[in-house]
Amino acid sequence: MQRSLTMLKDEKAIVVFSGGQDSTTCLFWALKTFKEVEAVTFNYNQRNKNEIKCAKAIAQELNVRHHVLDMQLLNQLTPNALTRNDMDITDGGDRELPSTFVPGRNLIFLSFAAVLASQADAKHIITGVSETDFSGYPDCRDAFIKSLNVSINLAMDQQFVIHTPLMWLDKEETWKLADKLNVLDYVREKTLTCYEGVKGDGCGECPACKLRRRGLEKYLASQKGAEG
Template structure:
């Protein structure tokens, strides 16, 4: 794969930044694409731009405001509380988001002669999001290839990793400190370790502590 191009679906968060470092090791040329869909933590786009610039990666920001017009959820509405739901995915689920993001990433990739798409979805820590499951990614990969008569390959380096595993991968890639200090995962738009209380921060920070404990145990 070293002589091929890839497009990373990129948000500037822990997962997509780890995937960006992974892609930079796997492919000869890496492009990144991020989406402005009216997300409540708009700082996400600024973080994505800064990280891409620091890593020397070309970043394209696509306007996906239509999502905000169609869907009411906690990621696009400040009036909706970030919370888990008793029945169904959490309030932060944006219906169709990964379907649209990967579809437009494929169109973007095709324009640059890239056939590899990289996304940070995970079925292990997927928070109940149906569009983070392996079966969805496989289905979409087939649909994209049929619809565009191409041979895209969607890569999901984090699919079977929990958050401790994601931290471990970033460490293996020599990106641990960068991911810890430079990324934005918090639902409230606070970088690095974030607010510490939203579901995204809890997942990130618990994973970090688990990985550090595992690493300390392995080195003792």
């Protein structure tokens, strides 16, 4: 579905952007790949309000036009630990999804990103989902993204392309991509992945921080080994 990246230099893209490690890496990837890039962040009444502040700050610093769309209806429809302070953040187990899973989130976000892309005359949509480190979320799977891409194109009678630069990368490889883009330190220091709202290396205890830290430690160890 995706054309050679060398053919995209004159085209425009929309990045689904949370200000976290993955979406910020994707934003830098998009800035290198496309002529013009805009970012969209969704306010779904997430308990961590610093996420939106971080996204705004990064977009401003990188001089990227930034849209924040109100999606707080999700909070009413889907009780989950990302939007409810009275719910504990837990990993999934025994075939159960983590408490941080927001049903329909990527379905809705990517659909609205496509509507925005249509208004912005952009044909490309970038999202940082990954099937390798997807925590069991069904809407991070490659099959879902490909299916949704076809559905959006049929629904809107346009030819969007949804790009997933991280789909087959684990967290170690995502750090490697950031390093390849010469933004590893930027991503490490200025992004917010932590469920508790702590920027940079985070709280160190929540599932998101543990996953991020393990990937970084593995990547830094591999670089040290290569130098030795």
